[in-house]
Amino acid sequence: MSDSRLRISNIDHVTQVEFIDRNILDEANIQAISDEISGIIEQSDAPQLLINFANVDHLSSAALGALITINNKVNEKDGKLRLANIDPQIFEVFVITRLNKLFSIHETLNDAMQEFNAASS
Amino acid sequence: MRCKSSTLRAAKTASTRFVSLADCFREYQALMGEADTQIQDPITVELVNDREKISALIDQILDQAVQAGLKDAAIFAVRLAIEEAITNAFVHGHEHVPGDPPIRVEYKVLEREIQIAIEDHGPGFVPTEVPDPTLMENLSKPFGRGVMLMKAYMTEVMYNAKGNRVKMRYIAS
Incomplete structure (x- = not known):
């Protein structure tokens, strides 16, 4: 899809999703991202999803809302969502909103992948 | 009626004053609210x-x-x-x-x-x-x-x- 806001790859039964945009702020963009990830979740029985925040400098509460919706959908299908590579300033947003308690957040992609592998073995 | 008419009049004036004071207070609060966001x-x-x-x-x-x-x-x-x-x-x-x-x-x-x-x-x-x-x-x-x-x-x-x-x-x- 040429207008995709995401880079998607499949590694060891885990779907890795990387944001192309540095800022995930506006409603239209967030809706497009949310729809695209929801499509991935719907195609899988127990989605193993890893979202890579490496490129992200800013996000809004609407983006947090989209992540929560994604997390809810993954949980409904007995899957697992993990987040990684979150910039310290953005991680603080997760802490302030206490969403660090809701999401499984890992420092690096490797850390997250190890947790996926540990859970599946 | 046990109240004297003069007392009643005073009470009425006082209550009117009380109501208008309350109204003024609300107006003042609203005004101050506006001022705070200027x-x-x-x-x-x-x-x-x-x-x-x-x-x-x-x-x-x-x-x-x-x-x-x-x-x-x-x-x-x-x-x-x-x-x-x-x-x-x-x-x-x-x-x-x-x-x-x-x-x-x-x-x-x-x-x-x-x-x-x-x-x-x-x-x-x-x-x-x-x-x-x-x-x-x-x-x-x-x-x-x-x-x-x-x-x-x-x-x-x-x-x-x-x-x-x-x-x-x-x-x-």
């Missing part, structure tokens, strides 16, 4: 609901804030708060406003301080009635975090009595 001699922009124009305005405000000595963490905070306030104005404030008219953005950059006010044409809301999104029962709800983020990241956040105008200040420590 900015002296701001730059005023009528902002339409267009992503490129919103981003351009925020960049313009933040460029001035950088020049005024605000650092990285402050810029991150102010950007987040302005984004949330503008989103609230268009998405919630104008939810039932036909035609989605422009919102008013006022700002003023001082030395190590920035003041921003955002006003929409909606009916307003009561900020204290927004449920606490950090409570366990609200944690997996995908909405309701904008107001708390503005409060968390800015030095001061005030609403007018109607609840359709917010003024925020960031003061660098």
Whole structure:
């Protein structure tokens, strides 16, 4: 899809999703991202999803809302969502909103992948 | 009747005075509320609901804030708060406003301080009635975090009595 806001790859039964945009702020963009990830979740029985925040400098509460919706959908299908590579300033947003308690957040992609592998073995 | 007519008259006058005092007090509170959200001699922009124009305005405000000595963490905070306030104005404030008219953005950059006010044409809301999104029962709800983020990241956040105008200040420590 040429207008995709995401880079998607499949590694060891885990779907890795990387944001192309540095800022995930506006409603239209967030809706497009949310729809695209929801499509991935719907195609899988127990989605193993890893979202890579490496490129992200800013996000809004609407983006947090989209992540929560994604997390809810993954949980409904007995899957697992993990987040990684979150910039310290953005991680603080997760802490302030206490969403660090809701999401499984890992420092690096490797850390997250190890947790996926540990859970599946 | 046990009261003398003169006493009754006095009571009536007193009660009228009491009512008008209460009215005045409410009016005064409303006025003070308005005054609290004013900015002296701001730059005023009528902002339409267009992503490129919103981003351009925020960049313009933040460029001035950088020049005024605000650092990285402050810029991150102010950007987040302005984004949330503008989103609230268009998405919630104008939810039932036909035609989605422009919102008013006022700002003023001082030395190590920035003041921003955002006003929409909606009916307003009561900020204290927004449920606490950090409570366990609200944690997996995908909405309701904008107001708390503005409060968390800015030095001061005030609403007018109607609840359709917010003024925020960031003061660098």
